[in-house]
Amino acid sequence: xxxxxxxxxxxxxxxxxxxxxxxxxxxxxxxxxxxxxxxxxxxxxxxxxxxxxxxxxxxxxxxxxxxxxxxxxxxxxxxxxxxxxxxxxxxxxxxxxxxxxxxxxxxxx
Amino acid sequence: xxxxxxxxxxxxxxxxxxxxxxxxxxxxxxxxxxxxxxxxxxxxxxxxxxxxxxxxxxxxxxxxxxxxxxxxxxxxxxxxxxxxxxxxxxxxxxxxxxxxxxxxxxxxxxxxxxxxxxxx
Numbered sequence: 409x410x411x412x413x414x415x416x417x418x419x420x421x422x423x424x425x426x427x428x429x430x431x432x433x434x435x436x437x438x439x440x441x442x443x444x445x446x447x448x449x450x451x452x453x454x455x456x457x458x459x460x461x462x463x464x465x466x467x468x469x470x471x472x473x474x475x476x477x478x479x480x481x482x483x484x485x486x487x488x489x490x491x492x493x494x495x496x497x498x499x500x501x502x503x504x505x506x507x508x509x510x511x512x513x514x515x516x517x
Numbered sequence: 518x519x520x521x522x523x524x525x526x527x528x529x530x531x532x533x534x535x536x537x538x539x540x541x542x543x544x545x546x547x548x549x550x551x552x553x554x555x556x557x558x559x560x561x562x563x564x565x566x567x568x569x570x571x572x573x574x575x576x577x578x579x580x581x582x583x584x585x586x587x588x589x590x591x592x593x594x595x596x597x598x599x600x601x602x603x604x605x606x607x608x609x610x611x612x613x614x615x616x617x618x619x620x621x622x623x624x625x626x627x628x629x630x631x632x633x634x635x636x637x
Binding site for chain 2: 440442453455497499501505510
């Protein structure tokens with residue numbers, strides 16, 4: 409069971425869009441529509457932002473969207489705001505197991 | 518509003534067993550809609566799923582930790598617990614408990630996390 413692959417960093421200016429990728433295998437990301445994304449600010453617990461690839465929990469701005477193609481899932485943040493600066497983690501169901509990505513630090517320039 | 522709260526010692530000696538409890542309020546741990554998970558995060562590093570338990574007692578563990586992990590549930594107290602044996606400094610981390618939606622799972626509620634340091 410290997411961790412999902414995310415870029416260590418991503419950045420964008422306020423108002424821009426940024427996309428973070430999450431690459432797995434056919435045993436996890438590619439095999440199930442159970443990819444979720446979490447936002448984590450320093451010293452805080454992670455917060456669910458996207459579940460089941462593209463669904464947003466109540467209260468999450470529609471600037472956050474998710475998608476999947478093959479073994480790679482993506483999180484897109486549109487209209488970047490200062491408060492979006494945080495670490496982002498993807499997670500996938502892997503057949504009774506769960507696996508996380510290594511995390512991506514999003515910087516708002 | 519569902520809330521989860523971790524509790525347990527913040528310092529554990531090497532080779533000993535780490536023990537943590539998660540108390541759930543605002544919802545029943547016996548709901549069949551959820552698993553109850555433990556996740557950890559070493560300082561400055563990413564998240565690692567440890568394992569989860571269903572209210573019936575069924576468990577699933579991360580294969581890399583399986584030989585050292587035990588997760589149990591006490592439905593009468595609305596709590597679930599983690600034991601990690603033979604700890605080393607590599608087990609130093611913030612430990613989170615989280616609610617995990619069945620079947621495929623997303624962690625929709627998290628505890629605030631508790632730092633456990635392994636040191637003599």
